Amino acid sequence: xxxxxxxxxxxxxxxxxxxxxxxxxxxxxxxxxxxxxxxxxxxxxxxxxxxxxxxxxxxxxxxxxxxxxxxxxxxxxxxxxxxxxxxxxxxxxxxxxxxxxxxxxxxxxxxxxx
Numbered sequence: 379x380x381x382x383x384x385x386x387x388x389x390x391x392x393x394x395x396x397x398x399x400x401x402x403x404x405x406x407x408x409x410x411x412x413x414x415x416x417x418x419x420x421x422x423x424x425x426x427x428x429x430x431x432x433x434x435x436x437x438x439x440x441x442x443x444x445x446x447x448x449x450x451x452x453x454x455x456x457x458x459x460x461x462x463x464x465x466x467x468x469x470x471x472x473x474x475x476x477x478x479x480x481x482x483x484x485x486x487x488x489x490x491x492x
Contacts, residue, residue, distance in 0.1 A: 381413075388412040388422075417441055420454075430458045430470075450479040 379387040388411070395405045406429070412422030418441040424432035436454020456473045 384416055386414045386417070388414060388420075424456075426458075428461075430460050432456055432458050436475075452477040452479065 379389070381387055390410045390412075392408045392410075393405070394407075395403070397403045407427045408424055409427075410422060410424040412420050412434075414420040417438060419435075419437050421435045422433075424434065426432065434454055434456035436452055439451045439453055453476050454474070456475070458471045458473070460470055
């Protein structure tokens with residue numbers, strides 16, 4: 379969602395469901411909201427239903443130095459703040475990450491000869 383010429387709002391969600399013979403059925407829903415500045419810097423919040431809040435920040439490295447890095451490399455940091463019964467055992471986690479977004483090239487249409 380374009381806010382103005384500098385900012386973009388990126389909402390997302392993910393639903394996970396798993397079932398196995400060894401573990402009971404589980405499901406989880408994450409709601410995410412990220413604010414991106416000039417397609418380079420971003421910060422966001424995430425809520426994992428019944429489990430944790432996440433605060434994250436990062437940057438799209440290729441936007442800063444495209445001659446060294448590809449446009450689709452991202453680095454960032456996130457902290458999970460646990461809201462479930464786990465806090466007695468876990469006070470949260472810190473995550474540093476590097477991501478690569480694969481963007482396939484569009485297929486060219488083959489010319490038709492008659």
